[in-house]
Amino acid sequence: MYAQMIKSTGKGIKSLDEMDPEERAFQERIDAGGKIEPKDWMPEGYRKNLIRQIGQHAHSEIVGQLPEGNWITRAPTLERKAILLAKVQDEAGHGLYLYCAAETLGVTRDQMTRDLLSGKMKYSSIFNYPTLTWADMGAVGWLVDGAAIMNQVPLQRTSYGPYARAMVRICKEESFHQRQGFDIMMKMANGTPAQRKMAQDALNRFWFPALMMFGPSDKDSVHSAQSMAWKIKMNTNDELRQKFVDETVPQAEYLGLTIPDETLKFNEETGHYDFAEPDWEEFFQVLKGNGPCNTERLAARNKAWDEGRWVREGLLAHAEKKRSRQMAAE
């Protein structure tokens, strides 16, 4: 779930009667559960919306390497180091599949990268929070990947074929990520008093930012309706947030940790937990660039890109030389 506040380019939802035959056939195919493939006709709004959504998801995977990469060199055992490396590597791989899926819509990875680096395209708000202790590696896996899964599992059924197929593979890996995060939390929660303190502190810091990952409340989410009609968004923000809370609260209880929300209570009538909304003002500030780590994250990506320029140019120049030598030899 790394797409937030995706701006819809549709001009409100048309009824089937208002559509021309091409668009009607497109919508009927989606309504019947069919997939749209790259060469199929699609409304321009669908294409643009998907580029934004898949691009933001891809960028989130790329920037998401940084808060966890922050602990690879300090991982406490060889096994933990290997698991964390593998996880961060998976994220880079997810970024790669998603960029490829977006490229089928007629945008290049280089263009999307430039838009990320300039700040024009966004990535998930969650990666603008710092990872301060080893328990944060547990909290990120447990809560952040847990929240991501809530959204990504239904996206396996999304209408755009390449996106849906990328999501199938991503979901398999994300569930492993969540388990490894929970496993770290278990060790910490059942460990020494200092480890327990780290685990609680991590939960305190990541709980509300994790809830923000689902985006603003449905009543304030102006772009959802068209995306849902196109099946590029499968559930509303509030539905997913509720599902996440309902699944996560018992896990926190199992760990013996306290969710930092005094209003949290199981509601017998609804069968769901009632919980406090995150501070949406903070969320909008993070999106505007005022999160604790926005500046560092974007600076790190820009630095990597700028310092890597000579490498990319060198390898391209070599490939070109090799090609002309081969042509000369033929």
Place this chain on the structure above:
Amino acid sequence: MSTDPKFEFLCRMGDNALVLGHRVSEWCGVAPVLEEDIALANVALDLIGQTQLWLGLAGEVEGAGRDADKLAFHRDVWDFRNVLLVEQPNGDFGQTMMRQFLFDAWHLAQLTALIDSSDKEIAAIAEKSAKEVTYHLERSSDTVIGLGDGTDESHRRMQAALDLLWPYVGEMFLGDDVDAAMVEAGIAPDPASLRAGYDQLVGDTLAAATLTKPDDDFAHKGGKSGARHSEHLGHMLTQMQWLQRAYPDATW
């Protein structure tokens, strides 16, 4: 400190993998291009996996109750037995890949020889590792060639990396009492015996990369014996070992 030459030898193999794996893992998320992030993580993962095997066996041979983690996270600089080459800082991507290539070329030759070791456990680890390192060498030599024979800037940077790192190559081929004991037991090859093949392979790759091997074969030493590491290793350990040292009674 144990004086068992087999323990020493296993620490050398394990510490090379540990220290280089750590260095490579420092690239996480900031490589020049996404495919390189993935490839570097692969190499680091292989090396950390090899570390677990070599240091795990070292702990068993020592018989003092130390496992791979205890050896990795609770020894100080003077007990590390890696060659100086692998503890050198990453520098730019070219320096990292040159270090990788110069090490991989030795590493594969060493592992290939160890497959015939009289020690079955060592042979088994070597066989598994050699498969991984074959890929490391293929990739690092391709990158050295691509960047050496790329643009003027990439060529200049790769030549600078080679000039910087060449004085750390010789140590991999210097034998000592530990090596002599390993040769006698049929466990490992004489380090000097690997030099001719190495020079051939490295020479061919550098020629394809249009890079010039430095004339001077002077070799820094002190890493594999532990007598004198570079200043860089201590800083790496402060980061790598910090959690284990700060919370010694915790399990993770």
